[in-house]
Amino acid sequence: MQELIWLLPTYPLLGFLALVLTAGRLPKNVVAIIGAGSVGLSFLTAAIIAAQFLASGEEYFIKEVWTWMAVGGFTPGFNFYLDGLSLVMMLVITGVGFLIHLYATGYMADDPGYSRFFSYMNLFVAAMLMLVLGDNLVLLYLGWEGVGLCSYLLIGFWYTNPDNGYAARKAFVVTRVGDTAMALGLFLLFAELGTLNIQDMLHAAEAEWEIGNGLAVAAALLLLGGAVGKSAQLPLQTWLPDAMAGPTPISALIHAATMVTAGVYLIARTHILFELAPNVQELVGWVGLITLLMAGFIALTQSDIKRILAFSTMSQIGYMFLALGVGAWSAGILHLMTHAFFKALLFLASGTVILSLHHEQDIFKMGALRQKLPVSFFSFLLGSLALTAFPYTSGYFSKDEILIAAHGMEGPGMIFFYGGVFGAFLTGIYTFRLFFIVFFGESKAAHPPEQEYGGWNMNGPLILLMILSVVGGFIAVPLDPLFGDHEEHHISGLLHAFMIAVPLIGIAISACFFYFKIWSVEKLMASSFAQSLHKFWNSGWGFDWLYDRLFVLPFLWLARINRADIIDSFYGLVVEVSRAANGMIVKTQSGYLRWYALSIAAGLVVLITIGVML
Amino acid sequence: MILLWLISILFIGGIIAWLSERINPNYPRLIALVTVLLDLLLMFSLLGAEPGDGGWVASVDAGWIPRFGISFYLAADGLSVLLLLLTAFLGVIAIGSAWDEIKEQAGFFYFNLLWTLAGVLGVFTALDLFLFFFFWEVMLIPMYFIIAIWGHENKNYAAMKFFIFTQVTGMLMLISILLLAYFHYVQYGALSFNYHDLLAVQTAGRLEMWIMLGFFIAFTTKLPSVPFHSWLPDAHSQAPTAGSVILAGILLKTGAYGLIRFAVPLFPEASMSFAPVAMTLAAISILYCAKVAFAQADIKRLIAYTSVSHMGFVTLGVYAWNEQALQGAVMTMLAHGLSAAALFMLAGGLQHRIHTRNMTDMGGFWAKVPRMAVVALFFSVAALGMPGLGNFIGEFLALLGAFQANITLTVISAFGLIFASVYSLWVIQKVFQGEYANAEFDDSHLSDLTRREMVYFGAMMIGLIWMGMYPQSFLELSQPVLVELINSTESAIAAVVQN
């Protein structure tokens, strides 16, 4: 059965082909069956394979399908590599993916592009599976680019609005910057180690490079470039908020659960390389920390429900990077998984909210939805709790492990720890800010919902995800053989209590602001400083502004001034010169006999002189 | 012998096609199609053929002008065969794209089309440098006619520019060829234009560099590469669709082929010491033309500039001169042949439907012509180097190899990948997405791709996917040739590396 691992990406791929080739001629329910069914199938297969794999107790398992290309020692193949890490990833992708597909069958029900939507979704799942199952970096890169493409397609799904197109292009190009760095990393690795098969490459690296080796650093940095691009970390984070232009299931699947965590997967997958380059690994931690704090502050100031979730995603991935940075590999992956659960839940729930309010996304135009939208309410409640690491929810375990590991790290460990804790505090505030504003207070909706949108196919997934978000923390991820980083860090009970308390304080504060209305935001915003700060955060720390000035505008300017291709004008000059020469020389053909005779005489004199003088 | 057939069939077919017009205006295209298909079939026999000594699967050698030691010497190895197949395949595609577009003087059109193809086949198989030059020039004339007769508003200028650029640089190459032959005379006491003989000629120092430059300029003009590229946008934007297909798909590749087959092997030292300059030019081409492409409003001009940008990867690969890089260059040639041809066909199709190439007038066509949109999306994505499609294999391998030769330039060139995504997606956005715009033109004929068109595009899509998913079937053909070339120049290059 494990032999059949190649089926995993094949099902969705077939689904994709079926949907593309029929070009929207199929009835919706058939599309739904193909679209969601294909992913469901691969989830079943994945589950069985996982069971067998765990039962077999092997450390890894390789299935070679065919040699992609063989060029002078460069022989990447279409080979699948299964171990604990890819096992977790594939289960998350297929499982959560299936639930989201299911939800989407209801969510997109009225959309004309129904079939197109599911074809993209299936293609995405296929590509994502290639990404996590590929045994060599080229195949990984294939999946990597593939998911990027699908992300582009799905963000720009509603193409009639140019803004969506812009958001989609932005997402693709910004991530492409990272991808290019990653490609260069691949070139470097191959040039130095002579293979791109991940395991061989890692062993070769261990063998050839001592810790801190410059090449290792360079390679790790380049890979990190790819990772920050895909995972929307500093400095390539700007695309993620705009990516919310896509339909909400996309935000759940691609921009919360799976694709954006690819960077985390990449680093975890090549962690040996990062261990060879400690400073880079530490850099990963810093990137994570800064991102999670910044994103947290931004989330405080947003008013679009999806954007808030987007920034929280950004900051949660920040936690994962932090985990990787401090070498808490399995903690990072665990957080990846739990985050997939509760963030998918939150997004889907927000989707229901949005639909119920007829595509209203501004939280200040909602309110008092508690009774109207019970399912969403509970989804949000549990999701938010998990997100804020409320004790014994799934988020609690993962975040807990990460922070403890950070605390245990020497060097910047303390900064990481307290930074992380503060991040958790922010998380508490903004998450419940959203929660209270949307579900309590008085209704400010333009046209309040009659009843909650969606049937079993939308609520079912929500409920399953609720369960997962709560109990997901108890799932034991089989990563220890892979990372072997389970040396127990110990922190004092007091510190631990503090750690647990901080998010709750955050919740309490936001409750005081938005539920009990003891304190008022208006008062807070009175000072001009607060306002400008709010503006600054709201604009995402002005990164877009900066990048526009630094890259976009100069490029456009260059393009504009040189539309006519300056090089061509050189040849234009040649033409002009010969025309001018013609114009001059033609005058000599005056038609006057005596003039002609003169030229003969002149030529005679000149040539004779030249001849005799020399 | 078969090679002679391949070429003469096209020549004869062309004449028949021209004459057949008198009988029925629809015969020429049929005859042309049959002729090229016949060629294609014949070529498959080359695939099976057992390579003789030197890996030549087929060859013809007949005396021609003994006074100068010129012989009519054609031969094909794996590399040639690949390009021959590409030529014939795109020939069919081109005829398809002309099927309805070319109405007046169809006979003469297909005559020119077939003769161009014949000339190209000659270029890809000639192993006598005089003969090579002969075909090199022969393929220009019919191409000139195609642009000058069936082109668009500014055809005279474009055709003239195309012709003069290639001719003048061609004369430089002629001088180089003659010098080489003359040196063979000096060193071996006999004139010869035979490729193998000339390989043995010893040239050195500045002179070798000058001779090499003669070839280099001629080839990089055809390729084209900055700064000799500026004929291409005009030629492309003015040529009829089939012309663009041939130009972008095949003619440009003759330049690349020349670099691989002649420029480097004949002058290894000079080429290798010149490599940094060449690779710099390549990098400039990649970035500069990507940038200029983005600025264009004329969709055909845009695609033309992207061609220059993509061919930059070929130059880069060739002058990196190791197996990955060369294979990359070859794959890029093949894949770009298909993708660029397809994009030009799309642009041509649009122009045929709405009589404008100006993208600023277009927008939101997706709803109107979904099939066309999907096809365009596919090929744009292919062009920006999406893994799983041919272009990726080419550019990835080229960069992979180039990285081992020159890190800095590779890094710079790699930015081309980003720019590619910028302009490719911009086209999609401008033409197919956004609000539907038809203020500037009459869209009464804006209909989706016909079944016949879908067949051609489908064929090219399959081709690209095949190249992307299982490139081995192509790499295997060119691999022995390239390895042989690399080995033959190894010692010389080693010498350069020491200095």
Add this chain to the structure above:
Amino acid sequence: MESIPVEHGLILAAILFSIGLIGVLTRRNIVFVLMSLEIMLNAGGLAFIVGAARWGHAEGQIMFLMIITLAAAEVAVGLGLIIQMFRRYKTVDINVLSEMKG
């Protein structure tokens, strides 16, 4: 007997030749132009005579005779044309013959 140095003869010829050439350049009356041409031709003839004198050959003389006939022929044709020209333009100013240019 003391013969004239060759150089002198040739210089004289050269001077004659230049005179003829200048005549062709300066005169606008086509008749004079023809006459100047005669002078040029005869300068050549004189040079031949000098050469012949130097070598004591007959060839030079023969050439001179040839030149005379040749000049005669030229003039014959020339005059014919002049007549035509005068018929058509009622002038012998060669500058009228400048309809073709560029």
Add this chain to the structure above:
Amino acid sequence: MNITLADLIPLLPLLITTGTVVIAMTVIGVKRSYTLTAGITIAGLLIATLSAAYLMPSTNEQVTPLMIVDQYSLFFTVLTCATAMFIAVFSFPYLANLDDHKEEYYLLLGIATIGAIVMVSSNHFVSTILGLETLSMSLYGMVAYPVHSEKSAKFPLEASVKYLVLSAAASGILLFGIALIYAQTGTLEFASVLNVATATPGLGAGFSIAALILVFIGIAFKLSLAPFHMWTPDVYEGSPLPATTYLATIGKAAMFVVLLRFIEASDALVFDSVILVISLVATASILAGNLLALLQDNLKRILAYSSIAHMGYLLIALVASYFVEGSISVEAVTFYLVAYVIMSAGAFGVASVVSSSEQEFDSIDDYKGLFWRSPWLAAVFTGMLLSLAGIPLTVGFIGKFYIFFAGVEAALWVLLAVLVIGSGVGLYYYLRIVYSMLKSADDAHNFNVAVGKNLSSHAVLAILFLLLVVLGVYPTPVVSIIETISTYIL
């Protein structure tokens, strides 16, 4: 010395041509018949051609001190007579409607041919002058031929006067130069100016150089090399097309053969200054010719200018002959002359086929849309133009190849650079003509393109076109002939 009958055999072509003229003249005296006169001339020239061809393989002797009849001169005799015959064929329909006596034209044509034959087989200044003047005299006549006709559109008078005055001046220069050489060497045969007779002291190298340059200038004028080229466009434009054709083909070829023989025999090129002068003239001619033609709209003038450039190309090979051992550069000159005669005869031929003495179609616009009205004529014309531009599949390409080859072997980099630039510019105006033929035909003048009207001319065009292509694709036979005959020059 007295001439035996055996000596006359090599002169057969010359005698036949002369006979033809005499017969034609008498026939005219008896009864004026345009057709008959033309027929006699054409037939006579044909026979002359054949006889020359027949003699060619076997003959190589000096007939009288004046004429050398070797394979080389006979080769060009064939070329001359054949071309003359072709031109005669072109002339027939062209002059058919001239409102004046038409028959004498053929006498002039015949006599001119006699002059040309003498020139190509001359290695003695006397015969050179005789041939040259015979040729020029009759050309004056041919240029001015329609001078009485009121209807004739062009300016034969202006053309002939310009040609007469200037070429007389040039003859003067030539003669003066010859005289100086004679004074130096004491012989009128083509002989090295180096071996100055020992009897009396030489007049010095400077003297020889001056003399050589004078001779070269005299010849350069006839070859219309810059800066002695200015008459060319006016005369070409003003003359009736067949006369232009004659001027452009035989006139140039015969003169160049003389130049070649003279330069080779006189060792002129041992003087650097002479080489310099010739190179300068070559450069000037190539650049001036091509630049002048660039924006010209009159077909005849364009071809005139291009002929200037082509003569410049030929000079490159001539210069090369000094640096290259072996006969390659002589072969280059020879082949290029053949090519040049074929293609310019063809180009002018097309024009004269569609023109007549009443109306000449010599503006580019007249040929607008010819491709669609008469593919046949257009194809021929295009072929000729591409050949002039030196594009493969045409004889012009092989010619260019020869020149390049000679230039490269002689390492004349500067001249080669000029050649490349010149050809580059040249492409532009040749393609301009081609393009105007491709334009849509709607607003084009409708001159008669019917083949039926003058089948013979079209047949000649066909022959020329055939030669153009065959020699362009498989030149080997001619190449080997030229290889053998060229040895006679050195």
